[in-house]
Amino acid sequence: MIESLLRVILRAYSSYSIFSYTTMDLVNHMTDRLLFAVPKKGRLYEKCYNMLKGADIQFNRSNRLDIALCINLPIALIFLPAADIPTFVGEGRCDIGITGYDQVMESNVDVEMGMDLSFGKCKLQIQVPQNGPYQNPNDLIGKTIVSSFTSLTRKYFEKLEGVPEGGNLKTKIKFVGGSVEASCALGVGDAIVDLVESGETMKAAGLHAIETILDTSAHLILSKNPSHPELLELIQSRFEGLLAANKYVLCNYNAPRDKLPDLLKVTPGRRAATVSPLEDDNWVAVSSMVERKDIAIKMDQLKKLGASDILTLEITNCRV
Ligand SMILES: Nc1ncnc2c1ncn2[C@@H]1O[C@H](COP(=O)(O)OP(=O)(O)OP(=O)(O)O)[C@@H](O)[C@H]1O
Numbered sequence: 001m002i003e004s005l006l007r008v009i010l011r012a013y014s015s016y017s018i019f020s021y022t023t024m025d026l027v028n029h030m031t032d033r034l035l036f037a038v039p040k041k042g043r044l045y046e047k048c049y050n051m052l053k054g055a056d057i058q059f060n061r062s063n064r065l066d067i068a069l070c071i072n073l074p075i076a077l078i079f080l081p082a083a084d085i086p087t088f089v090g091e092g093r094c095d096i097g098i099t100g101y102d103q104v105m106e107s108n109v110d111v112e113m114g115m116d117l118s119f120g121k122c123k124l125q126i127q128v129p130q131n132g133p134y135q136n137p138n139d140l141i142g143k144t145i146v147s148s149f150t151s152l153t154r155k156y157f158e159k160l161e162g163v164p165e166g167g168n169l170k171t172k173i174k175f176v177g178g179s180v181e182a183s184c185a186l187g188v189g190d191a192i193v194d195l196v197e198s199g200e201t202m203k204a205a206g207l208h209a210i211e212t213i214l215d216t217s218a219h220l221i222l223s224k225n226p227s228h229p230e231l232l233e234l235i236q237s238r239f240e241g242l243l244a245a246n247k248y249v250l251c252n253y254n255a256p257r258d259k260l261p262d263l264l265k266v267t268p269g270r271r272a273a274t275v276s277p278l279e280d281d282n283w284v285a286v287s288s289m290v291e292r293k294d295i296a297i298k299m300d301q302l303k304k305l306g307a308s309d310i311l312t313l314e315i316t317n318c319r320v
């Protein structure tokens, strides 16, 4: 399963003879390991790195090497461009990967979509020059659109023009690999299709959105024929725990027994709140997971309903 991948990686490193021994050494240790593709750089890299760390997937990545063997689990991490990860996983060269949903949709590959990792959130949008002649996507039929996402752009305009898949489009779609936002000002295209998060890049380029083609975020993707299914389950369970730890905080407070029913309506917990007796029979201690986004309002409500010593604690990790 991994021969072709190894050939690609070895070819990439053949010119760095100083590293060839190390690469060979790693390759010899890759059999019987789950291959996990992660973005080698760019917007998703740091968050992925933090998730791997949080899931206790320990590794040392040497300078210029795109393979890292995990120290504590039979996993080899393969560092690849985010755009190539769907292909590697779709062809079964890697068992699991992390990349943007946009990259999966653009690649049109056959992978199992795994969990939404809730980072790398942005939108794939049609952007046109501010104060220009184009007000809606129909105005762009027959014009030139520039994008790194030519497949998704084509699909969008096929639908808009009522053209069957692969048919002749009136609209011209051009590929550029980066800095897409410069295309309109430089006369390469009339509009662009690109990712937008804060909107600052497009604003600075004098562009504005007239349509959202796709909402995207980083996802786990899985091969349809993965090796090591038990390890895949372990990784997913640890990632689920990390996401829950990020989504929830722990709310602890003391409650007068007679106010408990009303207080528990405010903090019912994920499954149920933990209620423990106190030395004073009229009081109990309550511990409950609360969604981080709601915590300030819930604390106000608890106080109003008679709770005291209300504390919020961070959850650094959990299994749910
Ligand atoms: N501005 C953004 N905000 C949030 N997520 C983004 C943003 N831009 C891109 N992403 C997500 O990150 C993925 C990788 O994008 P990125 O621009 O980092 O590509 P790259 O080719 O890996 O890196 P680079 O642009 O440095 O060459 C995208 O497919 C998307 O899912």
Ligand SMILES: O=P(O)(O)OC[C@H]1O[C@H](OP(=O)(O)OP(=O)(O)O)[C@H](O)[C@@H]1O
Residues within 6 Å of the ligand: 043, 177, 178, 179, 180, 181, 194, 195, 196, 197, 198, 199, 200, 201, 202
């Ligand atoms: O809405 P914003 O928060 O400003 O983010 C949007 C920018 O981020 C991405 O590019 P990136 O900076 O990763 O570089 P690239 O253009 O070279 O792909 C995207 O292609 C936009 O240019």
